[in-house]
Amino acid sequence: MAEAPQIFRRIAIAGNPNTGKSTIFNALTGMRQKVGNYPGVTVEKKTGRFFGSHGETMELLDLPGSYSLQVRSPDEAVSRDVLLGRVPDTPRPDAIIAVLDASNLDRHLYLVAQFLELDIPVIVALNMVDVAEQRGLTIDLLALKNSLGVPVIPMVASRGQGLIELKQALSRATLHVSECKAQLPIVLEREVSALSRILKCHAGSVRSEAMLLLSIEDERLAAEVNGNPSLLTEIHAARERLKLSGLDPIAAPVDARYAWVSEVCASVIHRRGEDSHGLTFTDHVDQILTHKLWGWLAFVTMMALMFVCIFVVAKWPMDWIDGAKDWLANLVRSHMADGDFRSLVVDGVIGGVGNVVIFLPQILILFFFLGLLEDSGYMARAAFIMDRMMSRVGLHGKSFVPLLSSFACAIPGIMATRTIENRNDRFVTILVAPLMSCSARLPVYAIMIALLMPASSVWAKAGVMLCMYLLGVAAAFVMAGLFKKTILRSETPMLLLELPPYRAPVVRGIVQRMWERAVVFLRRAGTVILALSVILWALLNYPKPATPNPTRADVLAHSAAGRFGHAIEPVIAPLGYDWKIGIGLVASFAAREVFVSTMGQIYNIEDAKADNEDLRSRMRDERRADGTPIFTPLTCLSIMVFFVLAMQCLSTVAIVRRETNSWRWPLFQIAYMNALAWVAAFIVYQGGHLLGFR
Amino acid sequence: MSATTQHILAAAAVFISLLYLVLRGRRKKDCGSGCNCGTKKPQVK
Incomplete structure (x- = not known):
């Protein structure tokens, strides 16, 4: 049996959501991936291996996206705990690849400020430098490298640019911990050092643990210290002392980091002239796509177009599958005498499974369009215009992604509700998610529409199908409003949504997802x-x-x-x-x-x-x-x-x-x-x- | 193929299908961590 290769370095890949972490992860690891779960929580753990520049084996861990180490959801908690070395069975990483969106550097550097406090070597993968360039941003890479004290690799991960340089950086014999950090107020620094001494038995970064405990909200503190009363007393005493010195223990480190981020940004980001009104291409498109009226019109038109394509384009492959099904049935009939088993094969197996498989082309086209809309950045705009309506019925803004996923299948949709912190908001979303028309309903709609209006135009058929999808959405909103007012009452927080710049979709990624979907569908049909x-x-x-x-x-x-x-x-x-x-x-x-x-x-x-x-x-x-x-x-x-x-x-x-x-x-x-x-x-x-x- | 053979083959196919659905239902219940992995305890597959 082959011996397991020695792992040279364990690396975590981390960053804000939508920065291209998974693209870099996939590009580095290829098919050598494992998907599991972190123990005790329902957050996916994705690891993979790749070979460094000198053939050494590296293990890469794809952490869930997070905005800060001050966590608000279970997946953010996992990222923080892994980096602090708190997760059993997951060793603390030897290095972090901090993936940053170059076009949003000012926002994404905050997390880097926290990574630098962890005393782990950091390598910055400055992704989407092409988008930053298009938006008129010039980033001084040398100045950024000097300000952060870590290697900075400019990348366009979707095109594989910068991967070799990233591997070279990861393969260096020694990686250094940066000395550059946000400067904390002296009083706070003193309290952090004092608390660090108490925590010194901990395996992870003692200083960051101490900072985290000092700046955490009161309601989460008890859970963090794991019921250790003496530690809790020390933390409360330190907080009191900070308050007496006129410092807010929660806000002070945040302010210090933001001040540091502003300082770094001022020296590394240079904006080239935008258009005469200071607007970029994305801003111009967003003026229409997020408009109160035009936004909705664009949304409905896009959906209608999608359904027209589902009918028009899918017709040919559906006819081929239908022909193949009939040919197979006739073949069995001509070679087998009449009887129970022939009836089972022809009517049960070929008729039963064949009539479902025939809808595979329509389902794949649906996923192609959903992938296209997601990768281009349009889905965030759809979430934005939908949020106006969702907030009216009291649905949490974070419900959008679970509800959207439910158009594919309610199961991943319901699992995606884990990102919603409030129990009542989460349960409302779970209760209404299956009202979104999943892909299993598509065959039923398609056959009923064919019976309902055999001679009608494709547009009319697509219109009816769109109405069915909208009926599901409307029913979900009405029921959500009802639940929020009766059995699952709670305040609805505001949605803070980042609208990423528009990007050209990566067709390979979309085709890969369609392939995965086809395999799932056919496996289900065959089993x-x-x-x-x-x-x-x-x-x-x-x-x-x-x-x-x-x-x-x-x-x-x-x-x-x-x-x-x-x-x-x-x-x-x-x-x-x-x-x-x-x-x-x-x-x-x-x-x-x-x-x-x-x-x-x-x-x-x-x-x-x-x-x-x-x-x-x-x-x-x-x-x-x-x-x-x-x-x-x-x-x-x-x-x-x-x-x-x-x-x-x-x-x-x-x-x-x-x-x-x-x-x-x-x-x-x-x-x-x-x-x-x-x-x-x-x-x-x-x-x-x-x-x-x- | 005689009528009896066809009858037996059809019965076997129905029995196997039933068995598959029952065993599949049992296998899915184990993990309990919500990961839908079908394994006995949370672990990396």
């Missing part, structure tokens, strides 16, 4: 959806009727699923659904995409002659006993509305249970969302009928 389709096939075919040579319609009506569908028909009939749709609805509670595969199986079983006809045509021809079509526009709309609002995903229920640490909240969520879905679908169907629609 869970396949297993569920096989079981559904059994439920749709057994028990068989006793009569000799029963028709396929008889088999379905006599099957377990058929009987169940008939049993629940009274509950769903007011929504315009028959017992076959009922089977699909119940099956979709395991996973939403299963609705499409169930419909595929039901209509395959029912109509043996029409095997080559596509699912949409078969559903369109479906009739009630009185000869009227089942899938009328009103029924299709009612089904879509039900799917927008219903809680039908077992994985989401499990994750809500885990994140809230109780069954109470997931059960409440299931109850309120499904009740909401039923009532809304009822209003759509019955209200539409009253208004004369069919």
